Amino acid sequence: DGPVIIVGAGHGGYQAAASLRQAGFSERICLINDEVHLPYQRPPLSKAYIKGSAGPESLMFRPEKFYQDRKIELIAGRAASIDRAGRKVHLASGETLAYGHLILATGARNRLLDLPNANLPDVKYLRILDESEALRAIIPSKTRVVVIGAGFIGLEFAATARIKGLEVDVLELAPRVMARAVTAEVSEYFQARHREAGIRIHLGVQATSIEAEGGKVTGVSLSDGRHLPADLVVVGVGVLPNIELAAEAGLPVAAGIIVDEYLATADPNISAVGDCALFASPRFGGSLRLESVQNATDHARCLAARLTGDRKPYDSHPWFWSDQGDDKLQIAGLTTGYDRVVLRGDPARKAFSAFCYKGDRLLGIESVNRAGDHMFGRRLQGMDRSITPEQAADESFDLKSALA
Numbered sequence: 001d002g003p004v005i006i007v008g009a010g011h012g013g014y015q016a017a018a019s020l021r022q023a024g025f026s027e028r029i030c031l032i033n034d035e036v037h038l039p040y041q042r043p044p045l046s047k048a049y050i051k052g053s054a055g056p057e058s059l060m061f062r063p064e065k066f067y068q069d070r071k072i073e074l075i076a077g078r079a080a081s082i083d084r085a086g087r088k089v090h091l092a093s094g095e096t097l098a099y100g101h102l103i104l105a106t107g108a109r110n111r112l113l114d115l116p117n118a119n120l121p122d123v124k125y126l127r128i129l130d131e132s133e134a135l136r137a138i139i140p141s142k143t144r145v146v147v148i149g150a151g152f153i154g155l156e157f158a159a160t161a162r163i164k165g166l167e168v169d170v171l172e173l174a175p176r177v178m179a180r181a182v183t184a185e186v187s188e189y190f191q192a193r194h195r196e197a198g199i200r201i202h203l204g205v206q207a208t209s210i211e212a213e214g215g216k217v218t219g220v221s222l223s224d225g226r227h228l229p230a231d232l233v234v235v236g237v238g239v240l241p242n243i244e245l246a247a248e249a250g251l252p253v254a255a256g257i258i259v260d261e262y263l264a265t266a267d268p269n270i271s272a273v274g275d276c277a278l279f280a281s282p283r284f285g286g287s288l289r290l291e292s293v294q295n296a297t298d299h300a301r302c303l304a305a306r307l308t309g310d311r312k313p314y315d316s317h318p319w320f321w322s323d324q325g326d327d328k329l330q331i332a333g334l335t336t337g338y339d340r341v342v343l344r345g346d347p348a349r350k351a352f353s354a355f356c357y358k359g360d361r362l363l364g365i366e367s368v369n370r371a372g373d374h375m376f377g378r379r380l381q382g383m384d385r386s387i388t389p390e391q392a393a394d395e396s397f398d399l400k401s402a403l404a
C-alpha cells in the first residue's frame with residue numbers, strides 16, 4: 001500500500017509505471033529520471049539514431065501527455081539514498097519521497113577504460129542519448145575510428161560508422177567477436193560480413209594506450225606493438241550494474257542487486273528490475289543478470305502484476321536482437337552452456353540459424369536474417385517443447401508441425 005517510487009526511467013522503470021497504471025494501480029507513482037529527456041528507447045542509439053537525422057523525440061516511448069493523463073509523476077533528479085526504516089527516498093536535490101513500495105530500475109553504466117588519455121573528448125562511450133547525439137554530431141568531422149570492444153554495441157556502432165564513410169578498426173581481446181554471447185558460427189559470420197564491408201577487425205589484442213597531440217586523439221597502440229591511427233575512439237567494453245544505491249541501504253548485492261524469483265530484494269518493500277537485478281531463476285537453476293529490453297520490460301510487467309495482486313514468479317523466456325549493418329541477429333533462449341550446434345539454412349546465403357543443444361535439450365536459437373526461425377524458437381520455448389537436432393538440421397522438416 002502507498003505510493004510506488006521508481007528509481008530510473010529507462011526501459012524497466014518506464015514499463016513498471018505504465019504497467020502499474022494499466023493494471024489499475026490507483027495510488028501515487030513517481031518515476032525518478034536522472035536523464036534530461038522523457039523516457040526513451042536505448043537500442044537505436046547505436047543503430048538507426050546514429051545513422052539518421054531524426055530528433056530525440058523519435059526515441060521517446062510516449063509523449064509527455066501520456067504521463068500527465070495517467071498521473072505518472074516524472075521527477076527530474078537522482079535518488080541519493082534510501083531510508084528503509086522510514087520508507088523514504090532522498091533525492092540529490094534535497095527532496096524526500098515516501099514510498100509504500102520502491103522499485104530500483106537503475107540499469108547499468110559504461111565500464112570505463114583505464115588507459116592514458118582515455119578521458120579526452122574524442123574518446124566516446126555509447127549508453128545514453130546524449131552520448132549518441134554527441135557521436136552523431138562529430139562523425140562528419142572524423143575520418144578514422146578505433147572501436148575498442150567487439151560486443152554488440154561496439155559492432156553495431158562500427159557498422160554504422162562504416163556506412164557513414166569512416167575508416168573503422170575494431171579491437172577485441174577475445175579470439176572472436178561477441179565471444180561471450182554467441183556461438184563460433186555466428187561470430188565467424190559477422191566477422192566475415194564486417195570485413196567485407198571494409199572494417200578491420202583485430203582479434204586477440206588489447207589497446208595499451210591512446211595517443212594524442214594537443215588534446216586531440218591521433219591513434220591507439222596495441223598490445224602486439226602495432227599502432228593504429230585514429231581521430232576518434234569509441235569504447236564498448238561492457239557495463240557495470242548500478243547497485244550502489246541498494247548496497248548503501250544495506251541490501252544484499254553481488255554482480256547485481258540480489259532479488260528472488262519474485263524480483264523482491266531482502267526488504268519486502270523494495271524490488272529491482274532490469275539490467276541492475278541479479279534474479280533467482282528456477283527455470284535456469286541459478287541467478288541471472290541479463291542486459292536486454294525483453295528482460296527489463298518483462299521484469300517490470302511481472303513486478304507490476306505482483307504489486308496489483310497477481311503474484312507469480314518471474315519466468316519469461318529470454319530473447320534479444322542486434323542489428324549490424326544489413327544483418328539482423330536474433331536470439332531466442334539462453335544459449336550459454338551448449339555442447340552441440342546444428343545449422344539450419346546457409347551462412348553463404350546470408351540466412352541461417354544456429355540451434356544450440358546441451359545433449360538433446362534445445363537451449364536456444366541464434367538466427368541471422370531468419371526471423372521465422374526466431375519466432376518459431378520463441379513460440380516453441382513458450383510451449384516448453386523442443387525439436388531434435390536432426391529435425392533442426394533438416395530444412396524439409398516443417399517447423400510449424402512442432403507447434404501444432
Ligand code: FAD
Nearest residue numbers: 008010011012034042043078079107274275291292293296
Ligand atoms: P536503463 O534503460 O539503463 O535505465 C536505467 C536508468 O536509471 C538510466 O536512465 C539511469 O540514468 C537511471 N538511474 C540510475 N541510477 C539512478 C539514480 N540513482 N537516480 C535516478 N536515476 C538513476 N537490448 C536489446 O535487447 N536489443 C538491442 O538491440 C539493444 N541495443 C542496445 C544499444 C545500446 C546503445 C545500449 C546502451 C543498450 C542496448 N540494449 C539492447 C540493452 C537495453 O537497452 C538495456 O538492457 C535496457 O535499457 C535495460 O533497461 P533498464 O531499465 O534496466 O536500464
